[in-house]
Amino acid sequence: MAIPSLQDGIDEAGSPVELLWKPHAEPWLPEVVDREYAGWRLEQRAWHQGVALLNLSHHMYDMWIDGPDATRLLADHGVNNFERFAIGQAKQYVPVTREGTIVTDGILAREAEDRYLLSGIPAAQHWVRYHGEKGGYDVSFTTDPSSAFRPGGGDPKLFRYQVQGPLAAELVERTFGGPLPETKFFHSSPVALDGRAFRALRHGMAGQAGFEFIGPWEHAAYVHEAFLEAGGPLGLVQVGALAYTTPSVESGWIPSPVPGIYTDPDLLEYRRQLALFGIEGKRPLNGSYFSADIEDYYVSPYELGYGKLIHFGHDFVGRDALLKAKHSVRRTKVTLVLDPDDVREVVGQGQDPGFHLTYARHRVENGTGLIGMTMQTATIDPVGTLLSLALLDREHAEPGTQVHVVWGEHPGSGTDPEADLGFPRIRATVRPAPFNEHARTFYRRNA
Template identity: 80%
Template sequence: MPSPSLQDGIDTAGSPVGLLWKPGAEPWTPEVVEREYVGWRQEQAAWHEGVALLNLSHHMFDMWIEGPDATRVLADHGANNFEKFAVGQAKQYVPVTAEGLIVTDGILAREGADRYLLSGVPAAQHWVRYHAEKGGYDVGFETDASSAFRPGGGPPKLFRYQVQGPLAKELVENVFGGPMPETKFFHTADVRLDGRDFKALRHGMAGQAGFEFIGPWEHAAAVHDAFLTAGEPLGLVQVGALAYTTPSVESGWIPSPVPAIYSAPELEDYRRHLPLFGIEGQRPLNGSHFSPDIEDYYVSPYELGYGKLIHFGHDFIGRDALLAARDADRRQKVTLVLDPDDVRRVVGEGNDPGFVLTYARHWVEAEAGAVGVTMQTASIDPVGTVLAQSLVDAAHAVPGTRVAVVWGEHPGPGTDPGADLGFPRIRGTVQPSPFDRHARTRYRRNG
């Protein structure tokens, strides 16, 4: 008996929202690594004030795309500029549907003239591979699932270690015996450590300086130990799974938006191609923002801040829709700084709530009513409160605007989506996204 498809799951549940709505769902955190090493507060402080080491080796899916049509298939199904994409460069890949709505992003690295590596949540990988196979492109694929989903277990093909924080440069120079090669943002340099060759990706998180080191798993332990040893005099802190999930709230990246694939009739074959027990069928929806219409959860790349990545100099799926929407009014990405007293009252029942993390969609309200929705909410101890990465109407996106977050878990289908369920409100103030000034003004200046 064949495994059920995503479309089978939707049909059984009665609707995409019926399938995905799971009140109180536990938020995702990276697998395999420790939840905390020295405590999430100290780990957050490390990349703000010192130096932090993060292990990204286990939770991302990787897909290599290689062949004469590798660039063409990616360009035909992504909005990025492939005319300016150097070997050794990485980009946020932006695949969209025919309606110009995001499928879900990923990090795309060009490893050769006809070879790319697409990493991250596998929804973008599924989209590219499906269209490549259906379209007869001359291209092959090699995949490596995350450690929690890798068939047969075993280690990943690659290690990934991030070194972040004000002391990152000093740590890296101590490890390699000198400065890194001059490298633009999101470009890689070849490095060698004790005879081991791997890559250094110029990267950053929450506006802090740093690198991501990527190489064959056989070198993982030696490279990790080298950073731990050299970092000890600098107070190096390893970052666990809890703290790892939070810098995106400061840096303005919205992880895993709902793929806009559940409703278009022309994508039924795609939904029948996708397994039910994959990211598209299992990533939950929850929070106070409930709608029976899945299209109310779709987002455009413009809303996510990807407008500068869109290149209209080539044809691709969704080009006409994006071109038509380029100057349209839309929600804007902002950071909500939540009132700490309200956070203690509502989330902590009068006490310090400790670590807060949710990907739930909560309504954002103003005097006029609902004006937006939260996308990710997390405790940021160096800021002293909880931040919520959100999408709000342009009229309420001005820094300093006062709003409120409706905090609660709507029961979902069967309840009037407009019913007043008595959810408490948490006051918040609109601030820019990215929240971190360095990330907002200088993060990609040399990209």
């Protein structure tokens, strides 16, 4: 029996939105990690005030691209600058369609002259592999799915541990017996513990300094235990699945935007290659914002804040569309700080709402109507309320602007997208994205 494709699912449902619309969808959480260790509030505070250890080993999808055409393939299908891409460096890789809409982003690390590792949500990997095979590039691909989807189970090929927070540097020195080599942001250095070799990627989240340590799975348990032992006197806190999903809201990264692949007739073959039960067919849409047209959910790299990553000095798929759109971007990314009293009343039914996370697209309105949509919302305990990453029409995106978030679940097709369904409104204030000042200044300057 043939495995159903994404196009099969669209045809059976009647449209891409009919396929993806799932009111009250449960938010994604990282696989094979406890929901909480010390409690999500303490875990969030750890990377703001102390030191936190995060295990990224199980939920990342990895794909290695090897061969003499590896750089050409990635440059032909990504907006990034490959003229200055050192071995040991990583970049946020941004592939787009010919219309200039994002497929999704991923973390691309250059491991050797003709070898790269692309990690993250697998939509970008699917895109690169399809075009590499269809285009006849001289490359090979090796994949390692996330632990929830690895055929036959088994361990990952790599471990990934993040050490974050104001005390991260002290923890690293305690673990390794001294400071690590001076390393630029998003570059890596070779390190070792008792003869076990791996790499340290200079990285951070929510504006806090830190490293991501990446190495062969055979060393995973030893390295993890070494961090726990060295971190004991510092109050090291392990971060569980709930808290792990939230720093992206503070750091301004919108995870898993809707890939712009569902409507272009020239991508029919691509949709027939994709499995229905992959990320493109199963990442749900929900919230108070509803449109029957999937293209209303597409986004451009400009809207996501990736404009400075676009390098027009080379030809790539979508280049002409991005050039044309450069000076006419309608929406921009902002942070919405939801009013704590309204959150308590609407989300918490008069009580402390506790932990809340959603990737729902909620309507954002002002006195004249719709001005944008939320993309991710989460409780940020150190801030004392919910924050939303949102895309707003530029004329309504000035920091300090007062708006309303419509809190509810549109039922989908058959109901007017503009119908007043009696959903409550939560007052919110527009703030910059990233919300964290250090992430907004230092990280964005050095990324």
